[in-house]
Amino acid sequence: MQESAARVRAEIEALYRSESRRVLATLIRLVGDFDRAEEALHDAFAAALDRWPIEGVPDHPRAWLVSTGRFKAIDRLRRNARFDPLQGDEADRLEATPAAVEFDAGVEDDRLRLIFTCCHPALTADARIALTLREVCGLATEEIARAFLTSPPTIAQRIVRAKAKIRDARIPYQVPTRAELPDRLEVVLHVIYLVFNEGYSASAGESLTRHDLCDEAIRLGRLLVELLPESEALGLLALMLFHDSRRAARATADGEIILLDDQDRSLWHRAQIREGGALIERALSSRRVGPFTLQAAIAAAHATAERARDTDWRQIVGLYDVLLRLDPSPVVELNRAAAIAMADGAEAGLAELDAILARGDLADYHLAYSARAELCRRLGRRDEAREAYTRALALVKQEPERRFLQRRLAELSNGPGDPDAGPRT
């Protein structure tokens, strides 16, 4: 008996991990309020812990949890109705909700509703990220705070404010209409990509990457592809898989950066690269190619080159040309200039780069100066390289990147000892 109770508890814990977000998504639709739905979710799991060891696990655990959560929400509303008659009306409304819409049909829609509500454009970008990680991924406030190097009260406040806005401005719990979908999907994809980027290239702090955030973003990307296989959702997932496939090769054991060219490509995650490739093909076959799909195609060109020198730089420049027309930005221009340097030589790349810098668009972007330094170094223009590294160092915020730039600068000063310093003047 003891043993079987322990087994049921373990099963409930596993269900919490796999199903609690689905159950929550449906409860929010039924109860119409995030906080009440969360209370109902916890009440339902508490009831399961109480009753399942005695009554046995029901045939349809998720349906049981939704149904129990709904009843628990009605109970709470009835109890509160003594002080707040409006909650009594709410309970009546909830009780009148037809039981048939409680589960299964529309469950996946509920998860999409949850994603689109958490990523509503009327919320601030920070709030979208915090709310998505909290509600869709189920991360604790403390986990989100740690991942974004901020304090739990800051994250908690963002979430509270976002929920208040959803309630007060009546942000609806629905999947956007076809007409609204492209704009709204763009916001969702952007939220997922920001989470991934924060994990992949931590904007500040001690370590280069925070893998938990990458994993979470990829999980979100997979969920979105499963629920809504739009071409750009496929493209974003492919892009994240390609970047993440280099995880094991991007840094030394003590956390120092290893550049793409110098990475041990046997450490790249082959299965992820294959999966990314298949996703890109699906995305391209839709004939609506967006910026994420193009970036994924660029990442694929790197990921499928057996050795660094096999990289098809001409193709990469071509892809950047298309990307620039579609979604112009100075950072994309910078990357294109770096690709030109590989395809047509450092001189050509430097000319492009200097034209961007002359416009002042990237004046505060450390990677623009480190790219310039790199090209000057290759051309043997050591004084200019030194100056550019120094400027990059003044702007860099992340420790491993700082150490990398310092190493480069030191190598430059060591002169002849550096085998990789390129032609000398």
Place this chain on the structure above:
Amino acid sequence: MRYLCLIYDEEKKWATMPKTEADAMMGEYFAFTEGVKKSGHYIGGEALQPTPSATTVRVRNGKISSTDGPFAETKEQLGGYYLINARDLNDAIQVAAKIPSAKFGSIEVRPIMEFN
């Protein structure tokens, strides 16, 4: 649910607009108003006189002070409003996006606080 759509744009632009263009804008506003009346969103709406006509009133220690001009000097000025009925914020956003000034100014959409 009721929302107030506050219309902000540069009144300078209105003042210096050629007459044909201003007439066209007014035409767009009339058409918009007709549209939201037909769709059932419309509750009310007015255009305001430009900010030089504004007076800001405060009472401090029982004493009334009136000063010339709007409460805050901003690049875009409050030039009018619509009070609408909308199903939810998405519906309200769709209505606000059709207000002619949304193309060059901005529309602030604020839910009305309901006191029960």
